[in-house]
């Protein structure tokens with residue numbers, strides 16, 4: 008599945024600093040991702056309910072269970088092929104229900120003697136045949152035993168058939184079922200998606216099977232290793248089109264029950280897993296092209312979107328990306344067609360159904376006028392991610408969900424390679440540092456993190472499976488695979504990969520199978536040497552959580568590694584067989600010259616080459632190819648900082664970002680002092696590149712939150728003003744006084760940072776500039792002159808530095824917005840005003856569903872709390888009405904915990920801590936629902952903030968004061 012992670016790039020970090028609201032926007036835009044992360048965070052890692060300490064059903068003798076009580080299928084039967092017919096009704100029936108009906112015949116063979124047939128079936132009404140839920144017949148010479156009884160097990164999602172005698176080993180049988188299911192709008196299995204076009208409500212039948220929803224569409228052996236061939240038939244209304252994994256091979260008009268209908272049949276699929284199936288009925292249209300050997304490529308969407316040419320960009324990049332992978336994997340695209348479809352209503356970002364990939368509209372459709380550069384980048388990377396799965400994941404599939412990290416980590420890594428091939432001028436490969444490596448460092452540096460790899464027995468229930476879809480799997484998976492490919496070198500990595508894919512095509516694997524093939528590739532490469540097997544090296548990174556900080560003392564050449572924990576006082580109670588030491592591949596350079604890769608294999612070691620003196624310096628983890636942080640002796644830090652200040656381009660863009668991010672995090676962990684971290688930002692007055700700036704702003708954001716209500720803020724503001732001024736002038740120049748869009752891809756992102764920060768820090772000319780743009784728009788509301796890249800920042804600044812007129816205009820535009828992304832920008836920008844009465848009025852609006860949709864209420868409150876002026880207002884507001892807000896918005900809402908997080912983010916005084924505790928006591932009788940954990944964490948974080956502020960305030964004030972003159 009695609010990660011739903013992207014913060015639209017035009018909501019750049021510039022706004023963070025600005026009226027300090029953007030985080031709320033980010034939260035609003037990435038709710039699904041937050042959901043992933045929240046799952047990750049709230050997973051009980053220790054204690055009684057820990058999934059890792061749960062007794063394994065299969066091996067616990069004290070709780071003998073029937074086979075149908077196990078969440079895993081028995082291994083006695085294996086499916087061979089299915090004939091599936093489905094008929095979704097796009098209009099409600101007499102009871103107002105949307106339904107689908109269908110039938111399925113599955114051929115399976117018996118490999119172990121059994122008198123039970125256990126097959127998945129969930130929420131389906133099965134028809135009755137002579138008192139049973141299914142019909143059984145033998146294939147060929149086999150005669151089927153008679154059915155004694157059949158029943159359904161709700162908890163484990165099974166249909167069970169008890170037979171009067173055993174099935175014969177080696178024989179094959181056909182199980183036939185007919186069923187009816189609800190075509191619900193629950194985004195699971197075969198479901199209904201609704202949208203409005205030209206004022207008309209339209210219904211699409213579509214599907215999402217991953218991970219355990221195929222069983223909600225038809226009875227099937229719903230595990231990834233139970234691969235089979237599927238022959239699909241779809242019955243649908245005339246005037247609609249049916250799609251599935253295979254190419255359509257026939258359509259015929261037919262009349263069923265007096266209704267004029269159409270029957271579409273599809274070519275049989277390749278051998279594949281149930282979770283990759285897809286069925287869609289819609290009135291969508293497509294644009295298409297064909298590639299080399301007749302491969303048909305189509306992009307499907309609403310007619311209007313296709314007519315507006317919103318599918319063109321996706322069609323343009325799909326061919327090149329497929330070609331890239333064919334070459335990279337050394338394996339041809341396994342299917343005869345590639346469909347990609349944009350759905351108005353879709354839960355994940357995208358889903359890699361084999362041959363029929365489904366997307367959210369924002370992840371596939373690009374509007375040359377309305378979309379920002381960030382939108383475009385997202386489309387390219389999501390397509391590259393999903394198409395990478397066509398081989399890795401779909402052609403070769405992992406045996407079970409415990410290895411999900413390899414599937415998702417892999418696609419999350421190679422998506423950068425595929426996207427880079429399609430858009431070679433973007434330097435997109437560098438962005439893995441911000442989007443994955445640094446992002447997951449933050450999670451993986453906590454004592455509550457968990458290892459990438461889990462044992463099969465630890466992952467059984469659908470809930471446990473869905474927990475696997477988290478940041479660690481995606482981003483850490485990507486980071487360690489990237490490290491692996493770098494120390495093996497790309498060609499060796501690709502060679503092993505290709506041999507793995509060719510060997511296991513149409514089959515299933517466990518992750519060590521990939522290690523074996525990579526090891527083979529190493530052995531077949533003359534001169535290639537690694538200090539341990541791929542297996543042994545990678546175990547250290549996949550079987551234990553966290554990552555090391557490597558400390559290099561250039562005075563002696565000594566090197567040590569230590570498990571990096573953001574909170575030095577946190578206690579790790581998860582044992583590791585490797586004692587939290589790693590085999591660390593260290594690429595490094597000395598005074599600008601690349602050195603031979605060094606392997607740190609023990610806790611401490613000495614590498615005399617790393618001893619330097621005089622002007623020489625050492626920089627380790629060049630290009631951040633390794634998954635670790637680096638610390639040095641103070642002399643070397645000084646030399647690196649002086650290099651940044653005199654000739655920063657001597658270091659690569661991502662190493663500049665790395666120095667900043669490492670320093671700030673080492674300071675948070677009290678390994679180096681805070682002023683050393685701050686000193687890494689001094690050279691920024693000369694920095695023009697996006698990635699280092701973005702890294703610095705993300706790190707400085709904490710300082711802004713802690714100090715924007717104290718005397719430190721004045722000094723911080725003067726300092727940042729001084730630092731951002733040259734960047735602002737630079738963009739003014741390269742855009743010919745703001746009349747052009749910068750040509751560089753990441754320059755477009757950094758322009759957003761430049762404007763956002765310059766305006767909030769008071770750089771001359773900035774506020775006037777954005778005010779004039781916004782004025783122009785107010786004067787002719789139908790001709791918005793603001794470039795899509797800049798909209799979020801400009802709206803927010805204009806409202807922050809404007810008055811009621813600007814606000815009311817935004818409100819009118821918000822009410823009239825036809826584009827969801829435009830409404831989101833405006834809703835968040837309205838929280839930027841500095842006028843308390845406007846903020847209070849806006850808070851009142853959040854509880855009026857005619858003004859702010861109920862689903863947007865809490866995220867709007869959060870946006871308001873993100874604003875320094877709005878924070879106390881929002882806090883008073885929710886305290887005063889907690890019981891109402893909780894009743895109305897708290898139940899079953901997964902974003903509710905974000906509200907508590909958002910409002911308490913700045914809390915850093917003893918007084919606020921007492922208020923928070925009192926709030927908890929006063930409302931115990933009401934409850935906190937899904938925010939319960941967030942409230943506990945808020946108390947903990949506030950305590951930590953108080954401590955940090957106490958320890959650092961004086962020196963931070965002194966530093967900013969000295970440096971801002």
Ligand SMILES: *[C@@H]1O[C@H](CO)[C@@H](O)[C@H](O)[C@H]1NC(C)=O
Nearest residue numbers: 088089090112113114181238
């Ligand atoms: C599946 O459909 C094919 C083509 O219609 C047919 O030949 C075959 O017998 C069917 N298989 C089963 C098990 O029904």
Ligand SMILES: *[C@@H]1O[C@H](CO)[C@@H](O)[C@H](O)[C@H]1NC(C)=O
Nearest residue numbers: 318319320321322323373375
């Ligand atoms: C798609 O490619 C064509 C031909 O190269 C080009 O003219 C067009 O601008 C591209 N469309 C988009 C949206 O990139």
Ligand SMILES: *[C@@H]1O[C@H](CO)[C@@H](O)[C@H](O)[C@H]1NC(C)=O
Nearest residue numbers: 336337338501502505506509
């Ligand atoms: C690509 O595959 C072909 C045939 O499977 C094989 O002969 C060739 O060596 C492979 N090339 C690489 C670079 O692995």
Ligand SMILES: *[C@@H]1O[C@H](CO)[C@@H](O)[C@H](O)[C@H]1NC(C)=O
Nearest residue numbers: 583584585586587588609610
């Ligand atoms: C971990 O530490 C224990 C006890 O100090 C030691 O016996 C064991 O060999 C260590 N394991 C590794 C892999 O270093």
Ligand SMILES: [Zn+2]
Nearest residue numbers: 008009415418
């Ligand atoms: Zn994926």
